[in-house]
Amino acid sequence: MNPIDLNRRQMLAGSGALVVSFSLRPSVAQEQPAKLPGSLRVAPFLDSWISIDAGGNITVFTGKAELGQGLRTAVLQIAAEQLDVPFASLSLVTADTGRTANEGYTSGSHSMDDSGTAVQHAAAQMRALLLDEAGRRVGVPVENLRTESGAVIAPDGTRLGYGDLIGAGLHVQAQPTSPLKDPASYTIIGKPVPRVDIPGKLAGGAAYVQDIRLPGMKHARVVRPPSYGARMMTCDIAAIEKLPGVVKVVRDGNFLAVVADKEFQAVKAMMALSAATTWQERAGLPDQDDLANVLLKLGSQDSTILQHGTPGLAPVTLQASYSRPYQSHGSIGPSCAVAQMVDGAMTVWTHTQGVYPDRQGIAEMLRMPPAKVRLIHVEGSGCYGHNGADDAAADAALIARAMPGVPVRLQWMREQEHAWEPFGPAMLTRLKASVGAEGKITDWHFEVWSNTHSMRPGGAGSLLAAQHMENPFAVPAPKPLPLPEGGGDRNAIPIYAFPNAKVVHHFIPKMPLRVSAMRALGAYHNVFSIESFMDELASAAATDPVEFRLKHLDDPRGRDVIAKAAQAFGWQPGRKPSEDHGYGFAFARYKNLAAYCAIATEVEVDRDTGRPRLIRAVAAVDAGQVVNPDGIANQIEGAILQSMSWTLYESVTFDDTRITSIDWQTYPILRFNAVPDQIEVHIINRPGQPFLGSGETGQGPAAASIANAIAHATGKRLRNLPLTRKRIKDAIDA
Amino acid sequence: MITLTVNGRDHRLNADPDTPLLYVLREDLALNAAKFGCGLGQCGACTVIVDGKAVLSCVTPVLLLEGKKVTTLEGLGTIADPAPIQRAFIEEQAAQCGFCIAGMVMRAQALLQRNARPTDEQIRVELESHLCRCGTHMRILRAVHRAAKLMQSADASDGQESVR
Numbered sequence: 032m033n034p035i036d037l038n039r040r041q042m043l044a045g046s047g048a049l050v051v052s053f054s055l056r057p058s059v060a061q062e063q064p065a066k067l068p069g070s071l072r073v074a075p076f077l078d079s080w081i082s083i084d085a086g087g088n089i090t091v092f093t094g095k096a097e098l099g100q101g102l103r104t105a106v107l108q109i110a111a112e113q114l115d116v117p118f119a120s121l122s123l124v125t126a127d128t129g130r131t132a133n134e135g136y137t138s139g140s141h142s143m144d145d146s147g148t149a150v151q152h153a154a155a156q157m158r159a160l161l162l163d164e165a166g167r168r169v170g171v172p173v174e175n176l177r178t179e180s181g182a183v184i185a186p187d188g189t190r191l192g193y194g195d196l197i198g199a200g201l202h203v204q205a206q207p208t209s210p211l212k213d214p215a216s217y218t219i220i221g222k223p224v225p226r227v228d229i230p231g232k233l234a235g236g237a238a239y240v241q242d243i244r245l246p247g248m249k250h251a252r253v254v255r256p257p258s259y260g261a262r263m264m265t266c267d268i269a270a271i272e273k274l275p276g277v278v279k280v281v282r283d284g285n286f287l288a289v290v291a292d293k294e295f296q297a298v299k300a301m302m303a304l305s306a307a308t309t310w311q312e313r314a315g316l317p318d319q320d321d322l323a324n325v326l327l328k329l330g331s332q333d334s335t336i337l338q339h340g341t342p343g344l345a346p347v348t349l350q351a352s353y354s355r356p357y358q359s360h361g362s363i364g365p366s367c368a369v370a371q372m373v374d375g376a377m378t379v380w381t382h383t384q385g386v387y388p389d390r391q392g393i394a395e396m397l398r399m400p401p402a403k404v405r406l407i408h409v410e411g412s413g414c415y416g417h418n419g420a421d422d423a424a425a426d427a428a429l430i431a432r433a434m435p436g437v438p439v440r441l442q443w444m445r446e447q448e449h450a451w452e453p454f455g456p457a458m459l460t461r462l463k464a465s466v467g468a469e470g471k472i473t474d475w476h477f478e479v480w481s482n483t484h485s486m487r488p489g490g491a492g493s494l495l496a497a498q499h500m501e502n503p504f505a506v507p508a509p510k511p512l513p514l515p516e517g518g519g520d521r522n523a524i525p526i527y528a529f530p531n532a533k534v535v536h537h538f539i540p541k542m543p544l545r546v547s548a549m550r551a552l553g554a555y556h557n558v559f560s561i562e563s564f565m566d567e568l569a570s571a572a573a574t575d576p577v578e579f580r581l582k583h584l585d586d587p588r589g590r591d592v593i594a595k596a597a598q599a600f601g602w603q604p605g606r607k608p609s610e611d612h613g614y615g616f617a618f619a620r621y622k623n624l625a626a627y628c629a630i631a632t633e634v635e636v637d638r639d640t641g642r643p644r645l646i647r648a649v650a651a652v653d654a655g656q657v658v659n660p661d662g663i664a665n666q667i668e669g670a671i672l673q674s675m676s677w678t679l680y681e682s683v684t685f686d687d688t689r690i691t692s693i694d695w696q697t698y699p700i701l702r703f704n705a706v707p708d709q710i711e712v713h714i715i716n717r718p719g720q721p722f723l724g725s726g727e728t729g730q731g732p733a734a735a736s737i738a739n740a741i742a743h744a745t746g747k748r749l750r751n752l753p754l755t756r757k758r759i760k761d762a763i764d765a
Numbered sequence: 766m767i768t769l770t771v772n773g774r775d776h777r778l779n780a781d782p783d784t785p786l787l788y789v790l791r792e793d794l795a796l797n798a799a800k801f802g803c804g805l806g807q808c809g810a811c812t813v814i815v816d817g818k819a820v821l822s823c824v825t826p827v828l829l830l831e832g833k834k835v836t837t838l839e840g841l842g843t844i845a846d847p848a849p850i851q852r853a854f855i856e857e858q859a860a861q862c863g864f865c866i867a868g869m870v871m872r873a874q875a876l877l878q879r880n881a882r883p884t885d886e887q888i889r890v891e892l893e894s895h896l897c898r899c900g901t902h903m904r905i906l907r908a909v910h911r912a913a914k915l916m917q918s919a920d921a922s923d924g925q926e927s928v929r
Contacts, residue, residue, distance in 0.1 A: 099861040226858060226860070230855055232863035234798075236844065363800075363896060412800075669901060695803060696805075703895070706889065
């Protein structure tokens, strides 16, 4: 049957608009209504996703945001393909509470699955309706019509432009299934279409929220407390208000900001204001050198998230414990927002990952109805999770409220981003396993201790400004993110087939440091732990690590990426690397339900200094139907390098009171001297399969592959992140 | 008042002499490319070219720039007519978020102006002071190599033009 049933469609003539309504056939309607695909579930009207005007101009809408991951280009490719229009003819509107659907956060590698799927189906259904309308007009069966370049073509060559067919609009509810094109016929999906945002970024175009300049705009800076929970004692505001260019000092409890005509005046005034303020601090931070014990002592809510067979009976072959420190998103550009209050309505331009939830938080903070607050996403520096973006938006809004009518641009300083962003949480895992007579794992036991991995807004209490106000909003109680995606327990359940297994999630509510979502959440550390331990067990079973993984993996798509990465790397069991070099391998399926990724690496370790260097990485990835292969390759290359930086170098530092990693000197990350010689990404396309997203799947496998290669090179197993030069050197010397 | 020569044009500016060049470029001249990353000279996002040399504009006060020639990314070329190095970065799709890219391009451009055929090692050493958080490094390296080739062929065709 035709997936869209138009039998009972009614054409309402006279308005100039194509207004159609249709219902399911009775036989279908009596069944359970099928779920709408992707984010059509939250916004079921086709014109929430695609609008065609009478001139044939087509605008695509997505509630997701461009974060530098290539979302714009991929969404446009999908729309162009299913609509049969030239790629370059489309316009795109991204996350904006005034214009787009509420798709929550742009996170979790969900954008293609949620928004890409919605746009794909909306476009296909719209194309079908246009075909049908054309058929009605020219009196030709739809089967004899085709679409091409934004028009329906009749057998006699008559062209009916989409704009002519659509009249003034098309407000139609989506159906659960769509007449999608045969993937074999794709000409735009699956092609490495160049990113639409890159030329502007290479020529100084206004690409970022930092580049917004509104008439009469003032510049603001905040003075943040020196540490968590610090209380302002004194502040000489009058002196600061006399400084050149200063327009206003805004104080609300422990929230302090200065506004000036020019940006550098604001910076200088901020420094003066900081010096003119005294704070009472409290020593409340834990011992950073003993994080594993700190986590164990904070207290946890424990849940067994997997138990099958009869775990705990077989003699334990190996046990090990792995840890991860707090780590920073480390955006290159500090967070920024522009806000303006006009006639009781607040507009905030922000690089938040979630315009709707951040709006809710800001509206609550300002005690305004959400309908009076509009958040518009504008790109910022890459965020890789919940960085300072939401807080900067709240800061800007709070300052702008104090200066009605005036557009206020607020930007954080480097040390504010480093000290105040919510960090990726520290984590601890403990593993034990039994290897049976056949060299296979018979029993698996995995425990993970972690804070929540999302303290995003939602409520105002997630926003620093709201926490610091005179009448503050309490930080909301942290919650574990639910499985199957999970948070601290993301990827804690092994993908491998073990006859007996138990996995326990120790959720830690107490958060001594401010934490939230960082790319891949708990999957980074859980995959690092599982895939390191798999290597340790392979060694105990005297089996090649790749073969050992395949022995325990049934999932055919997982087996394919492992085989592909191994083959492309030239992996051979027992192959001896040159001196001080090592080979590593790791694999995961992100969240056990999204993209598959296997990574083989070669690492060199300088035995005298302990310095490790990734020489080469070969990745294989299956992200379902490929939309843009170069986009996926760019994401995976980036994941490998960023994860390598986390894995080898990075930990947030603090004393008993203050965060002390506050810039790139105190929080060093990857530099060009450590960039590998070569990274290869091999993509396994799955035509017609769901989009799986590729933004986070590489983080865990990259970490474990590098750790395994270091172990191979040195004969020493390092289990505490980061795998610093000193730790490697100490292990070699031990 | 300070006179600043940016992208071939003189500007009379009313800026405090201690103002870092970056703020003048971004605010007074509305040039977007140079970025504030750290304000500490640690990341390279603010890099521009001054008299042929890569300079960190976030820590260079404008008073030091009187009479010098400042070039920003905007001074190299446009979207419609990109310079070879801009073309090279676009062709290699050498950006993710792109926040670091303008600075990378300017330092690489300065390198290629004094060394038309840098080795991979020389490019890595040159870009050592620049941070990229998205992990686009492999593409950035490829783009600089490609830029070197494009600039050489552009020079070669310029030569042919003049012969004609």
